[in-house]
Amino acid sequence: MTQWIDIGQLEDIPRLGSRVVESVHGDIAIFRTKEDKVFALRDKCPHKGGALSQGIVHGERVTCPLHNWVISLLDGEAQGFDSGCTPAYPVKLENNRVYLSLEQERKTG
Amino acid sequence: MKQKLVVVGNGMAGMRTVEELLKIASDKYDITVFGSEPHGNYNRIMLSPLLSGEKSLNDIMINDLEWYSTNNITLHAGYEKRVVKVDRRSKVVYAADGTEAVYDRLLLATGSNPFIIPVPGKDLGGVIAFRDISDVDTMLSAAKSKQHAIVIGGGLLGLEAANGLLKQGMDVTVVHNLEVLMNRQLDTVSAQYLQKALEERGMKFRMSANTSCLEGDEHGQVKSIKFDTGETLPADIVVMAAGIRPNTELAQTIGLYCERGIVVNDTLQTYDPCIYAVGECVQHRGELFGLVAPIWDQAKVCANHLAGFGIGIYKQKDVSTKLKVTGIDLFSAGNFLGDNDSEQIVFQDPSRGIYKKLVLKDDRIIGSVLYGDTVEGSWYFNLMREKTSVADFRDALIFGQHFVGDAGHQGQNAIVDMPDDAEVCGCNGICKGDIVKAITENKLFTLDDVRSATKASASCGSCSGLVEQILTATVGGNYSESPSEKPMCACTKYSHDSVRASITENGLKSFHEVAAFLEWDSGDGCHVCRPAINYYLVCAWPTEKVDDPRSRFINERVHANIQKDNTYSVIPRMWGGVTTPSELRAIADAADKYHVPCVKVTGGQRIDLLGVKKEDLPHIWKDLNNAGMVSGHAYGKALRTVKTCVGSEYCRFGTQDSTGMGIKLEKMTWGSWTPAKVKMAVSGCPRNCAEATIKDFGVVAVDSGWELYVAGNGGIKVRACDYLCKVTTEEEVLEYAGAFMQMYREQGRHNERSAPWVERVGLSYIKSEIVENPEQRKAFHARFLESQKYAQVDPWAERASHEVEKQEFIPLTQVG
């Protein structure tokens, strides 16, 4: 059974932006897209540890603020020619509240 | 259910379109490709080096058979698989061997056919063209056992064929019907240089020669060529390279409207809306195509329409050409012959074999031919595309960029001579060898591809020129071609200038309005276009709340510089570099209170508090605000510092109060958003201790007033300022500075500092607007002051009060 933790309401996260949740695993960045989908990634770029929560969100991706790697919000994979992956966490939106699970999402496929 | 796309023609245009399509809509179609050559898709351009032995067949494959299967593309390749019929009503394609395929959309990319001059004997064995791998095979096997080769046609293709055959050890004569070789690219003089160089390698020529027939032996093999003068030459093989004709055969059979080529509209659609066509087989707005650069553009637009996005329009661009004969450097672009209204600058050094010609009209380059020294080719081509006025550096233009005041990566220009371990990109430590390897292994074609694959030139960009040259040297041809209107980023076809114009003309007020209006490829844009458009909006509508923090780079969003460890640095403004004991005390107190690990004097005459935690930012700002200090904008595309020297107040040489002048300038200009950062300085005398002549706007005091300088840069490429003019009063200094700032704000492109901006538009133009036209100057200045009314709000104070962007600085919650 997945343990869901209520971390706040959707409006707490700016659209096309991100907020940080501090956890035992370190900081987790919660992203909100233009279409109000939410995603959660460890707040650490696979390149040199940039805080992804500080990047520019576009589509379902975020550009790292330090050296412009583009990271997919879906699975934390670096896009284009860059390679590296940052852990993704399950999140869900229910009745406008955002829930996070700390069971680290395993990479599929 | 997936739709069906059938592609006829497995060549460069067809497969490039498929690649572009896969990038943007990989799931939309089941794709079937028919190709009449028994290979995957190869790089036709590289047939020349394949023939000369510089490349192998493997080197020149772009997509091998495996690529088709990994991408689920059905490939029918081979002569018997050529498409011979299309039933347009029931939408079925038939190959010669009866293979069929049903389509929803059909793409014709049948390329062109070599033009075979209609002389008796043209059908003899050993008479071939130079178009595909099988032609090269024929030539290579002829070279093994035979001696005499004749190449008909002294154009690009003919000379590349002749060079290859020569390298394979044959005795080669080029037959050309005019007096000038490569007459579509060269003028008489450069053609003579070229002919001489080729003759020195052993190539023979029959110029102004007309072939009357080819004679064969008893086996129907060609054995000689006869001219109308009666002269005969032995010929074991004859290569016809007299031009190409669009291959419209299939299109005509199926009743598609063709003129010289298959006629397509701006979206690459033929007269049958289900059928598209790209490449050398098409005719667009009356023009035909014979180089890959325009074909790349067509592929992109066509893919976009096939994907159903319905955006993007194909526009023709200038192209340039190079001859791919190793050891011969030749470059040609635009109207290189000139006309009655144009002028020419010519440089000639016969003993070194160098010839350069630039054709100018209204002080702009409209064409060029370079022979022997083509290093500056891409620079000239760029000036031509950008229609840059060269009035200010005409005298040095022909000698190259190096001579018009440009430091940086110069002196390394001879790419070919660079060793593989020479560092090209200093930011990311990328060597020439890495770049060459990435290009060959990943089959890269454009500067953007190389950038994302290697990171070379992806940071500060100062090595872009070098990387572009390596690209051209490695792949040959015209790959690195960038369109005359460079798109802003991969999300759009539009350039910075057109996006900007459209914002003001159509009253667009947000990124999403712009993206919708200009039909952006991706809904939210990317980290390149979002900040750029945000700036254009802020500049266009100063009185309205159009700024979108989500489109700003982190530094500008939290008003501090992000550090490598995700902490921030805080630099308060220190007007003109002057401070007070109480400000220093407040800085010291803040440093103690927030455990700032490093306090440093910056290169811009102020103090940096490095390593501040994000959540402390609003608090440290509040403390600094309380001591009267405001944000120094060290993080922004904005006014940074106004450096000053002590000036007449204390210095024995000072002629004016440079410190006071600097403070006034800074008070007027702080807070303004600009295309890229802006730095100023004021020196009290020509000894120039404030280094005012390498700033975006520099002021040097002299006894009789103030000298004004613009467009300097002390960064990546050092550029000394240009002298603008001299004024007498402080009010004038302020007016000129404000006018220059506003002109730059309105016309500079995002991320383009004033130095490259002024180089692009020309100092004369700046002078004509700001020095020679007082009304214009006053208008710019007034617009600047107006926009400053809304811009001069201390962003720190707004946030220290915890009212603005509060959520930026605190975590959402703590869990687990």
Ligand code: SRM
């Ligand atoms: C703090 C400072 C270095 C120092 O310790 O002295 C500095 C620090 C940075 N500079 Fe600089 N520059 C600093 C003075 C300069 C100067 C000297 C000057 O202003 O007199 C120059 C050359 C002069 C010029 O700009 O023409 C300079 C040319 C650059 C450049 C190259 C700009 C160019 O157009 O070529 C960059 C890169 C960029 O902007 O893209 C840059 C970028 C940077 C960035 C912002 C890099 C970044 O994007 O993160 C550095 C932030 C470091 C950090 O972690 O906070 N910095 N930088 C100086 C701050 C001055 C200030 O008070 O605001």
Ligand SMILES: Cc1cc2nc3c(=O)[nH]c(=O)nc-3n(C[C@H](O)[C@H](O)[C@H](O)COP(=O)(O)OP(=O)(O)OC[C@H]3O[C@@H](n4cnc5c(N)ncnc54)[C@H](O)[C@@H]3O)c2cc1C
């Ligand atoms: C030797 C050589 C050197 C060149 N050098 C340069 C250079 O340096 N720079 C540059 O920009 N350009 C160069 N070009 C030109 C460049 O190669 C062409 O512009 C480009 O290949 C055109 O692409 P395309 O897809 O339109 O035609 P092609 O690449 O010719 O592809 C057309 C394909 O369609 C196939 N086909 C035709 N009809 C049918 C049918 N009915 N059924 C199935 N298949 C069919 C053909 O067999 C062919 O494979 C060179 C060309 C040659 C031959």
Ligand code: SF4
């Ligand atoms: S402060 Fe400037 S010069 Fe120093 S490392 Fe950073 S960007 Fe480079």
Ligand code: FES
């Ligand atoms: S740390 Fe993210 S791109 Fe370098």
